[in-house]
Amino acid sequence: MVKAVFRVLMLGLAFSLMTATGRAQDLVKEALASFPLDTVRLEYSSPAKLRNLPDYATLRRRYLAPGLRSLEAQLASLGIQESDINEVVLGWAPSGEKLGLEGVAEGRFDPQAMARRAAAAGISSTPVGSVAAYCFGDSGVSPCVTALGRSLGALGTLTELQAMMDARSGQAMSLGSKQSFDALVEQAHKDTPIWGVAIGQAVPDWFKGSMPAQKNLQLDWSTTFKSVESLTYSVQPADQIRLNVQMNCVSDQGAGDLRRVFDGLRLLQKMAWQNQYPNVPNPFDNLVVDASGRAVLLTLITPYSALEANATQ
Numbered sequence: 001m002v003k004a005v006f007r008v009l010m011l012g013l014a015f016s017l018m019t020a021t022g023r024a025q026d027l028v029k030e031a032l033a034s035f036p037l038d039t040v041r042l043e044y045s046s047p048a049k050l051r052n053l054p055d056y057a058t059l060r061r062r063y064l065a066p067g068l069r070s071l072e073a074q075l076a077s078l079g080i081q082e083s084d085i086n087e088v089v090l091g092w093a094p095s096g097e098k099l100g101l102e103g104v105a106e107g108r109f110d111p112q113a114m115a116r117r118a119a120a121a122g123i124s125s126t127p128v129g130s131v132a133a134y135c136f137g138d139s140g141v142s143p144c145v146t147a148l149g150r151s152l153g154a155l156g157t158l159t160e161l162q163a164m165m166d167a168r169s170g171q172a173m174s175l176g177s178k179q180s181f182d183a184l185v186e187q188a189h190k191d192t193p194i195w196g197v198a199i200g201q202a203v204p205d206w207f208k209g210s211m212p213a214q215k216n217l218q219l220d221w222s223t224t225f226k227s228v229e230s231l232t233y234s235v236q237p238a239d240q241i242r243l244n245v246q247m248n249c250v251s252d253q254g255a256g257d258l259r260r261v262f263d264g265l266r267l268l269q270k271m272a273w274q275n276q277y278p279n280v281p282n283p284f285d286n287l288v289v290d291a292s293g294r295a296v297l298l299t300l301i302t303p304y305s306a307l308e309a310n311a312t313q
Helices: 002-034 056-063 066-076 111-121 158-169 179-187 202-210 252-276 304-312
Strands: 041-045 085-095 098-107 125-128 131-135 144-147 152-156 194-199 228-237 241-249 287-292 295-302
Touching: 002 041, 002 085, 002 098, 002 158, 002 179, 041 202, 066 144, 085 158, 098 158, 111 131, 125 144, 125 158, 131 158, 144 158, 152 158, 179 194, 179 228, 194 202, 202 228, 241 252, 252 287, 252 295
Parallel strands: none
Antiparallel strands: 041 085, 041 194, 085 098, 098 152, 125 131, 131 144, 144 152, 194 228, 228 241, 241 295, 287 295
């Protein structure tokens, strides 16, 4: 009897894990079919999983895109709370000299309820393809949100939403048609609640924004990463944060040169941190740098307290 109950429990657990993984893969497929071809970075995150962690607030401050954080208060005016969002896939595409932010999210999106709340709040709608978009501020540069169904939403400026609608309808090529990018997504660590891939100009952009304590290092990041073709990363939160990064270089020599750069940066960063913040945990204390062929591998294991302290510096 006990064995039978155990088998039932294990089958139920396996089914729930398979269902969660399936939903994540479905949303990533939606993103690949929605994001325009020139997208240079994609990131998946699961707020539904991360909310169960006692240090969720620290993770949000360190790893959630600032543009998405500022959008949350505006989404609330449409009746969409942070707790309504289960999964998010963000994309970054060139927009002038910067990277514009686009995204799709799975959660509670009710087009009728959003329309009622928007009308009550005096927020006008703008048609984008067959859907209604709600913008917060100047529609040309401010973020907008639209419901693609009762469980799927999209965000971006009106220009970015239109590009997404064109990709979804087949009027323009989508990111999913770029085989090299699709291959990177397949290689990512999809068993983690935060993971992503980046190519081209998004590589130094990710590094500056996501690795802790980079404001102490005055470097030309574009030059530093000139030999890097692509980057994949994952964040695994447990009793500590484990960040895994793989940078794929154009050659073995490029990877060796980049590893030596990181070895030097690690020493410089430790010295600078100790001088500036002698009583604060250094998030780089447990950084491991390795190279294998054309790949440079970074592993950073750090306590939440180090990230929390770094966020306040």
